[in-house]
Amino acid sequence: YAQSTSVLYGVVDISLAKATGKPVELAGGAPLTNGSSRWGLRGTEDLGGGLKASFNLEAQLDPTTGTGSGGFIRASNLSIAGGFGALKFGRTLTPSYWGVRAWELTSAANYNVVSSQFQYAGLNARNSDEISYTSPSMGGFTVTLGHVLKGDNEGVGKMDLNLIYKNGPWSGGLSYNKLRDKGSNQVVGVSYNFGTVKLAASYHDVTDAGRGKGFTLGASVNTGPILVIVDAARDTENKDTDLLLEGRYPLSKRTFLYAAHTRNGKGKAPTDVNATMFGVRHNF
Amino acid sequence: YAQSTSVLYGVVDISLAKATGKPVELAGGAPLTNGSSRWGLRGTEDLGGGLKASFNLEAQLDPTTGTGSGGFIRASNLSIAGGFGALKFGRTLTPSYWGVRAWELTSAANYNVVSSQFQYAGLNARNSDEISYTSPSMGGFTVTLGHVLKGDNEGVGKMDLNLIYKNGPWSGGLSYNKLRDKGSNQVVGVSYNFGTVKLAASYHDVTDAGRGKGFTLGASVNTGPILVIVDAARDTENKDTDLLLEGRYPLSKRTFLYAAHTRNGKGKAPTDVNATMFGVRHNF
């Protein structure tokens, strides 16, 4: 066994938070921190001939209490990659998630308005038992096709795919998922980076997943060290707008302070919560 | 603390499998994968004077879902070794297991017929609370004597031992275990490596553990990169034969593809399952 090929990594993220209906508290998880605290292992092995095998195991925890998830619920998968693209097997972030991540302004922070209003094309960010293929980049485009066998999903097969475009200041993503016996959910989003300012907009039709329809519009402003993000997600069907105002101040490349205020209104979900938090995120 | 002395290691093993009575599925554990996925820590410290202290902690997981075992159920032990041999304390693979492992053809793959028919001298592969002594090699022979105190086993002491012989093409093992208030279980097996072909045969009398009596006979053929194994385990008491046909194709020293077909017939246990699987095992 070659020790050097596997890397230990993680995140510890804690905030002081106040949400509607709850007291001021030390918070260690979604939606009251920037990221979910985690630890993981990953590694890549060169198989020769341009082929690589890699793995990822990632567990989640609440650092305010130490409570863990009792498993690698964030990631546990195996990939074989080469010139043909990459095959991945196991539990992983969905293609729909990555399609949203391509243009979303907060790098999918726990308190982002896209997920609070529409989740990731209507669904949780992860699939168990996923088999996926990601193409190589072709003129800035990549495609990921994911599938969960009906034998692994109580008799109902699931398709989940994305189309991602990255080219200079442009980033765009199309997310699409469908259970065999239901209709589809879809999202299209795009961002443009002017330099100091980055704008993002998206359209979501995720009624089949029990959410609504609508759009998001947001901007991030990067002034010297401080990054400020404002974002809004409007569910036009259920007449609800979720809002985020966030600022980040980096202490280093791996550690930053953040302040965020969110409004998660009563839309399809009966939530009606405002929250304010001040936190520290440390990546290791 | 010296970081360099502890090593992080593991296995991720996933297959596409079809077993009698179940749909096609992505499988992440026994008996439908070559190995059980795991992660572990181990290290050795030189105490001087030929003495060494070492530890091993090893947890298990299902990589298709990330579900873990919530503990180091595969290994959690401490050893002191020197010229006198090695003392080990804690949870570990049994002497009976190592006695079988000495001659078994698949390196105790999850789908091996020896364990499906007879387990490891009739028992699970691991003991908790084991105290064991392993002798140094004497002319190719080593002995391991294991004991579980009655105070650690609901009032019934357990003895578990092996005698292993390794010399050039020959490997042999005797496994023996006995609960204080019951009869003994025993296995003797041997393998001979002709070079390309390796043969193995064994005799099992494990009725006291609730299994039967019988023998196994198998061969492995190593042609260039591909390894093919055929193995059969016959329970003569319960008139049942378990079969394995397996092929392995290495992608590297740490990663291989495998295809296996197993027949686990109705013997003492009321199982009657055929299974076919195609998988990838990655050691890190």
Added chain:
Amino acid sequence: YAQSTSVLYGVVDISLAKATGKPVELAGGAPLTNGSSRWGLRGTEDLGGGLKASFNLEAQLDPTTGTGSGGFIRASNLSIAGGFGALKFGRTLTPSYWGVRAWELTSAANYNVVSSQFQYAGLNARNSDEISYTSPSMGGFTVTLGHVLKGDNEGVGKMDLNLIYKNGPWSGGLSYNKLRDKGSNQVVGVSYNFGTVKLAASYHDVTDAGRGKGFTLGASVNTGPILVIVDAARDTENKDTDLLLEGRYPLSKRTFLYAAHTRNGKGKAPTDVNATMFGVRHNF
């Protein structure tokens, strides 16, 4: 991610033990081992300007069975430290614990009489959701002020603090904790190191935590390789004395053998147990 900044560490500690009312057993946890077995991750990042960020995640396990705690219950916290001192957030050992640790003779071994009689200023050694500040050392004195918000403790805020003095042969500690709606618990202790012999004494008033009042008196003698500790903790209110006689023999800097005999008499708690244990502790 920089792999080199995070360190993997731990303890495996197993004893052969006999306690009143129980059979001889292999023991893997308190109070029958020197330490609790554990594994953890920790790291420190230099933020520049004298500032540092650090984290610690530490889980517990019983090595005789491999059973784990399912989380980082021993530590999961994030710190920012600099010339001003250190701020820490999350689950951690309490200030009261460190106030006791400053003078206690066994380095808070699982079988120490201070904790069996009085715990750590009357409480468990750890707080979840703690926010603490530790001052820099000022003439040998450091102060740690800890607080758990009422929002994190079922509506009742908790204060926990210490004052520690270290100067040459002297070590002293004051521990103090108080729930908002209850009285306070307090301990003062001191040790003096004569060289071969070290003496320690302390006074405890922890009735508010459901324990008693009283004192401890003990000595450690370090003769060549062997360390011998005798310690007594007297609850004068409940007329009970707990006793420890311990010897340690180092095999290396990281590994030692120990023998201990404890008497945990019937005081406030209805325990009445004598225990004898022989063990090995390996730090990695």
